[in-house]
Amino acid sequence: MQSLGRALPLRRDPAPSRWAYRMHRLWLTPLFRVTMRVGMPAFFLTLALGIYLSDPVRRDSFAGVMVAAKDKVTERPMFMVNLLSIDGASPELADAVRQKLDLHLPQSSLALDLDAVRVRAEKLDAVASAVVWLGAGNVLQVGITERQPAWVWRTGQGLMLLDADGHRIAGLATRADRADLPLVAGDGADAAVHEATAILRAASPLAGRLRGLIRISDRRWDLILDRDQTILLPADGPVAAVEGLLALDKAENILARDLVAIDLRNPQRPVLRLAQAALDTLRQSQGLIVPTESKT
Amino acid sequence: MTDLYQSQRAMRNMRKAALQRGVIAILDVGTSKIACLILRFDGLEEGVEPDGVGSMAGQTDFRVIGAATTKSRGVRFGEISAMNETERAIRTAVQAAQKMANVRVDHVIACFSGGEPRSYGLAGEIELNDTVVKENDVARVLAACDVPDIGEGREVIHAQPVNFALDHRTGLGDPREQIGNRLACDMHLLTVDAAVVQNLLYCIKRCDLELAGIASSSYASGIAALVEDERELGAACIDMGGGSTGISIFMKKHMIFSDAVRLGGDHVTSDIAQCLHVPTAVAERIKTKHGGVHATGMDDREMIEIGGDSGDWDKDRRQVSRTELIGIIRPRVEEILEHVAERLEIAGFAHLPSQQIVLTGGASQIPGLDGLASRILGQRVRMGRPLRVQGLPQAATGPTFASTVGLCLFAAHPQDEWWDFNIPSERYPARSLKRALKWFRDNW
Numbered sequence: 001m002q003s004l005g006r007a008l009p010l011r012r013d014p015a016p017s018r019w020a021y022r023m024h025r026l027w028l029t030p031l032f033r034v035t036m037r038v039g040m041p042a043f044f045l046t047l048a049l050g051i052y053l054s055d056p057v058r059r060d061s062f063a064g065v066m067v068a069a070k071d072k073v074t075e076r077p078m079f080m081v082n083l084l085s086i087d088g089a090s091p092e093l094a095d096a097v098r099q100k101l102d103l104h105l106p107q108s109s110l111a112l113d114l115d116a117v118r119v120r121a122e123k124l125d126a127v128a129s130a131v132v133w134l135g136a137g138n139v140l141q142v143g144i145t146e147r148q149p150a151w152v153w154r155t156g157q158g159l160m161l162l163d164a165d166g167h168r169i170a171g172l173a174t175r176a177d178r179a180d181l182p183l184v185a186g187d188g189a190d191a192a193v194h195e196a197t198a199i200l201r202a203a204s205p206l207a208g209r210l211r212g213l214i215r216i217s218d219r220r221w222d223l224i225l226d227r228d229q230t231i232l233l234p235a236d237g238p239v240a241a242v243e244g245l246l247a248l249d250k251a252e253n254i255l256a257r258d259l260v261a262i263d264l265r266n267p268q269r270p271v272l273r274l275a276q277a278a279l280d281t282l283r284q285s286q287g288l289i290v291p292t293e294s295k296t
Numbered sequence: 297m298t299d300l301y302q303s304q305r306a307m308r309n310m311r312k313a314a315l316q317r318g319v320i321a322i323l324d325v326g327t328s329k330i331a332c333l334i335l336r337f338d339g340l341e342e343g344v345e346p347d348g349v350g351s352m353a354g355q356t357d358f359r360v361i362g363a364a365t366t367k368s369r370g371v372r373f374g375e376i377s378a379m380n381e382t383e384r385a386i387r388t389a390v391q392a393a394q395k396m397a398n399v400r401v402d403h404v405i406a407c408f409s410g411g412e413p414r415s416y417g418l419a420g421e422i423e424l425n426d427t428v429v430k431e432n433d434v435a436r437v438l439a440a441c442d443v444p445d446i447g448e449g450r451e452v453i454h455a456q457p458v459n460f461a462l463d464h465r466t467g468l469g470d471p472r473e474q475i476g477n478r479l480a481c482d483m484h485l486l487t488v489d490a491a492v493v494q495n496l497l498y499c500i501k502r503c504d505l506e507l508a509g510i511a512s513s514s515y516a517s518g519i520a521a522l523v524e525d526e527r528e529l530g531a532a533c534i535d536m537g538g539g540s541t542g543i544s545i546f547m548k549k550h551m552i553f554s555d556a557v558r559l560g561g562d563h564v565t566s567d568i569a570q571c572l573h574v575p576t577a578v579a580e581r582i583k584t585k586h587g588g589v590h591a592t593g594m595d596d597r598e599m600i601e602i603g604g605d606s607g608d609w610d611k612d613r614r615q616v617s618r619t620e621l622i623g624i625i626r627p628r629v630e631e632i633l634e635h636v637a638e639r640l641e642i643a644g645f646a647h648l649p650s651q652q653i654v655l656t657g658g659a660s661q662i663p664g665l666d667g668l669a670s671r672i673l674g675q676r677v678r679m680g681r682p683l684r685v686q687g688l689p690q691a692a693t694g695p696t697f698a699s700t701v702g703l704c705l706f707a708a709h710p711q712d713e714w715w716d717f718n719i720p721s722e723r724y725p726a727r728s729l730k731r732a733l734k735w736f737r738d739n740w
Contacts, residue, residue, distance in 0.1 A: 014366070015384035016391050024391055025504065028400035 074108040082106045089144040154185040166193035186215030202242040230261045304715040311508040314403035321401040324700040327539025331700045332389035334362035334397040360687035362397025373539040374410030376495040405509035411488030415553045421480040429471045435717035437481045446487045454486040455714035458550035514542025516702030521656040521680035531652035536659035538562045553643040557635040561659030590664040591619040633672040654680035658696040
């Protein structure tokens with residue numbers, strides 16, 4: 001080979017080496033490129049994180065740091081809830097709600113689940129519905145709508161207050177405590193309380209004499225009047241039966257008679273059961289028996 | 297012959313695969329420069345008849361996305377003489393082009409000018425089985441061409457059917473579905489030295505690339521530099537390269553003759569270097585800066601500083617007039633053109649209806665060459681530049697890149713070659729059937 005001489009100083013070979021050429025081509029391969037630029041960093045990041053967190057001590061300390069950082073934010077005074085205010089409930093119910101909610105105040109509003117609070121408040125029988133919101137000055141406001149007692153329900157366990165929908169509200173010590181409310185008794189009376197309301201409304205002319213209603217076999221109602229008079233109502237159409245009875249009473253004054261029971265279960269044929277004295281008198285007048293006075 | 301058929305078919309399949317992938321590289325291995333272009337194929341041009349010419353001559357379906365040129369090393373007369381050097385130069389060019397395109401290429405179409413190309417005209421004739429020409433019949437008539445003795449150690453690189461004749465009608469471009477009894481065809485066969493092809497193949501393989509096609513550079517520059525009517529009516533393209541000068545004659549859109557003179561611009565440079573006692577690089581600079589072929593009175597007064605770095609005052613202050621320089625250049629250029637004229641005469645160029653000559657290639661840029669050429673070759677000489685190709689850098693649009701651009705067009709619209717047709721069934725070697733039977737016996 002002849003020398004190039006001094007006129008042309010030896011320059012670096014511009015050709016890429018075999019390996020440089022191959023690496024360049026490899027780098028231009030799309031799959032390789034994606035692997036190197038996305039896959040490898042992701043892999044090493046995951047690996048480093050995995051190695052760091054594989055030690056339980058470090059994991060705990062890491063968790064502690066995270067919790068501390070979270071607490072630092074959530075426990076700032078502007079997020080703290082200090083007071084619970086319950087509106088629209090009687091003092092006893094308010095106390096019950098307060099106990100039921102069982103909030104450990106002060107608590108951070110960020111950690112408070114208002115929906116859960118509402119659900120917990122509504123779990124109380126006496127609460128029809130509750131509204132929970134975070135009021136001004138970080139006061140937790142709970143608006144309560146109470147259930148209104150409409151019935152007293154006598155059961156084997158004792159007396160119970162029911163609302164107009166038959167939902168139980170609270171127990172009752174004595175009947176005299178709520179003498180203003182009508183009385184129902186019998187199993188399943190709470191479920192059929194709407195029917196009872198309709199019967200009661202139909203029987204309003206008898207209100208002075210009405211003692212209460214008894215649910216028989218969770219199927220039909222008995223109307224109990226004073227003087228231990230019982231009116232047996234049919235399972236179907238009890239209101240019509242009551243209206244029929246009232247018409248009969250108006251015409252014949254039947255309820256003033258000495259009857260023990262009026263059986264209206266068959267609407268075609270009401271059956272009367274007379275008291276013993278009345279029965280005796282009836283039979284004497286028919287000459288079936290001799291009056292006891294004449295015998296003695 | 298079957299081996300060649302198989303390897304060419306394999307190359308064609310590879311080219312199809314590359315076109316499917318959409319990226320292919322063009323590699324022009326020349327004596328003075330190695331150029332690499334990377335093409336991206338997007339989609340076919342709309343509304344062009346298969347044989348017709350669209351608004352952009354069918355060049356809209358590809359785009360050059362990477363281009364690089366490097367000084368060639370280890371190549372003499374268009375043939376690889378120092379393989380390591382050439383491999384490095386190819387690597388340089390390919391890497392730079394890949395970097396520009398930002399895409400990896402695996403398939404490359406290459407062209408070279410050396411290998412002493414020789415043209416043969418072949419003729420074949422068959423009787424048709426039924427009266428309609430089918431694709432199978434075209435394959436049969438191509439197979440019926442009697443192949444001349446191409447010599448030991450030579451290989452076919454182009455075998456293109458250039459003309460079909462059906463009964464007494466000749467000049468058919470596509471005889472399929474036509475009716476007749478006798479089908480005849482003319483085929484143009486171009487052979488080169490097998491060793492040259494092998495070297496190039498090996499070199500490209502060492503660069504981790506796969507060869508998807510190979511072409512003679514005189515053919516490629518003919519595609520690029522000749523315009524449509526010249527190719528139709530008959531024209532010769534003279535590609536004056538660094539180490540060799542390629543000649544290709546086109547007629548009816550097909551190449552019908554190709555040859556090469558093993559003289560080129562590098563010989564002019566070495567003449568200057570020898571006469572003026574300067575290094576080759578300086579001689580090349582003087583040639584490109586002050587070269588010419590017509591001396592005028594003005595040139596006597598224009599003194600050129602030769603320069604030098606010897607330390608001897610007298611040697612370093614030498615000057616030559618431009619006339620002297622032209623006196624060195626002109627005889628060599630005349631010699632080249634005379635050789636070309638001789639080859640054209642052998643080829644029977646004088647009998648063509650149109651005798652257009654198009655000069656292209658790097659050495660054709662000498663000022664005044666067209667005047668000199670028209671005196672030696674004939675009156676109808678023009679300087680040719682390659683067609684415009686989408687995305688080609690401005691630096692690569694000169695006549696130097698005629699064969700590179702031609703190779704792009706070759707890649708986009710390949711000419712049907714012999715091996716594109718299925719080999720007729722009677723020509724299948726019986727050996728493969730025997731081998732199948734043997735396998736069956738051995739395994740059952």
